[in-house]
Amino acid sequence: MDNGKKKIHSLYFELIRLLLVSATVSLLFFFILNRAGENLLTFYFYESDYVQKASDHSIKNLQEYVTENHVSSNDSEKLTKWVNEQKIVAISVYKEELLTYDSLYPDEEVENAAIEGGYYEWESYYTVEFSDGTADVFLYGFFSYQFYSYALIAEILLAVALFIMTAVLGIRKPVKYIGKLKEECEILGNGDLEYQISVIGKDELADLASGMDHMRRALKESIEKEEELSRANRRMITEMSHDLRTPLTSLLLYTDILAKKEIHDMEQIREYIRKIDRKAHQIKVMSDHIFEYALVTEDMEVRTGEPESLDSIFYDPLSEMAGYLEEKGYRVDVEWKDEDGKICVDPEYINRILDNLVSNIVKYADPEEPVRIRTVCRDSCLGICFSNRILRETDERKESTKIGLHNIRKMMKKMRGVSEVCQEDGMFFLTILFPRTEE
Template identity: 45%
Template sequence: MARTTNKKDSIYFQLLRLLVTAAFVAVLVFLVLNQAGDYLIENFYYNSDYEERKDESYIRKLQQYIDQNSLSSRDADALKSWVQRQQIVSIRVYKDGMQMFDSEYPDQELWEEEIEANDYGWEVYYTVSFADGEARVSITGIYAYQFYNYAMIVELVLSFVLFLILVLFGIRSKMAYILKLSDEVEILEGGSLDYKITVKGRDELAALAEGLDSMRLSFQDLIKQEAEMVQENQKIVTEMSHDLRTPVTSIMLYTEILKKGSFKSEGQWMEYVEKIDRKARRMKQLTDHLFEYSLMAGEEEVQLEETETCETLFYDLFSETCSYLAQQGFEVLFQVEWPQSRIRISTDYVMRIMDNLTSNIVKYADPSMPVVISAVEEGNMTGFLFENRVKKLEEETESNGIGIQSVKNMMLKMRGKCMAVQEGERFQILILFPAQHE
């Protein structure tokens, strides 16, 4: 029976756990990289002359712009335009002790308000030549901004790549298992039914692998049963041929005697005719059994009925069987404690099986010893055991076992089994049905 997959072991929850774990690790790595990146940028920016070099570079660009456009210190709109194009700098222009321009307030004409210049210790001033004379320019740039942006992009990309790697690595193990199952199925398709399917984990794939392995075992058993049936059929045909040959030979012999008139009296003639009649009846009996067996072998899959208790299904059948055997002079010990399990049967098959078993008991059982019928439970199967002692037969017995083989075939079609064992004079036959325990 295939295992039941727990929800927490299902592929869906495994994938969810994988995604959550990968996301958590990626976020953690991003935070570490972000802290490390900020530290490296700050350490580089404040412990080098990078800011000074950038300031000087932008001052040179500003001087070129002023020279190309002959700007004065009061051309606020032109200065504002230049600052906006640079994007990451701001400037203040001071001339003759007055603040002439502040890019933070580009629309305000500061020189009209005569704002006095204030020298701040943290500001660096550069001399720039305007059309109306030299002025001092203070420049402030957010040069580290671009480094932080680049670092953020790199950190996000690395974290996302790590997330993908973790997810793909987790999926890779499942894909490898799927490919392995695919290879093993191809091995089974090649006919190697002895190869065991690998069952790994407790998810849906493991349940699938377990189901495939169960199917392999079932198919292997089916092939074995079919091989045994073919072998048994060949044995039956061989034995039937031998059993038919004997009466045919006798009939030919006696008819040859009658044709030649090689008999001494009318009494001897009648004796030969009676022997021919007995041999012909024997042949008819054998051919009837063979026809019944071949008819059984050719029947399609039987439709089983609804599950019922053993007592409900077999009580009347055993009552009739015991009564019939008692009429035939047999003592029957019915030692059955009805099992609590439920079974599915074909009533037609069960009646034919009981008729067959009863007929064999009447033909071959010793009436001086009791026939014992008892209930048996083996694993997940329930059935009945018939025991008797075989009587000593004088002549002309059915030695081909076609009746027992018919019972085996009918039990097999009902997904059950039949086992017959003879030890000396003791004969046992066991029939078992798949059971559903309450």
């Protein structure tokens, strides 16, 4: 059905329809014009004396010819010659009411006795002086024939002109559309991919325009994806650098403590070594999964662990976080409540989230005020709220890129959780919430 409709609306059938319509209009115009022309000419010749004057003029020429050439009334050869020169005249010569010459049968020999008949007194005859005496000449001239011929030629030319004009006007629309498509292609060629190609009609040109517009959209999407990929690559490098900086800083801090402080407690030394080993292992995991780690793409699923309580999940990471901040001169206050319920998390993401928090606290938190950590229970979610006072001294503060917060938000989203950020009265609050999980 669709193919049939396409054929009906194709340029081929449209052109055939246009030619048929143009031919029909032109023929109708020709018949009307021809009928009107014939009526006008007939009326003119009927009302005017043009034929009579033309006949008188022809008889005058015949008389001059006869006199100059000494033509007799039955001289078929010379009379035929004159008739042929006139082209639109026929004559019959009667002498004493006997036919001596008929231009319609010039080759028939007329006997001396002449041919009798064909002379009617009610007809109009002209008297002509021949070399052998006076004779009556009946002249019939086709004087109006040439005007009918000229009128017919003019009518045909006008009808052809109307046919051409109608066809040109019909073709003008698709030709104009082709010109419009050419202009729109130039616009696209200049790089404006937002410009929409005009799709008009249902023929092949409309299909071509639709294909061009589809190609425009595909090219636009391809360029946008390429730009997004480029931005993602730049973001990958930035976020990777940001996420790696915190564990590297912690590792350097622990090695610096071991190098500069005289620690005699072997248990404490082993604790620092364990922390160094944990940070080094974390950096190794990050480097092994560099692309997944940096991009945290929304289409990549996270494998969370078994459901566990907040205490079992965050005890070690928060203890390490608190120890690191205390080494940096911050005081950490923890308000911990044993909340009912369990959550599912990715341990690697939890470590990275806390690393980003530590990095932001060291950069932007006021060391004179405590860093507070407390548990949160909200509806069907469990989580932790981190708060600190923002550093007031502008000369010591660094401009925030919000990369860390961006990373936290993406990682929480992949674990089906949420992160909420709030600043109020110089305080900074970050809350991470996880949905409770059924056993």
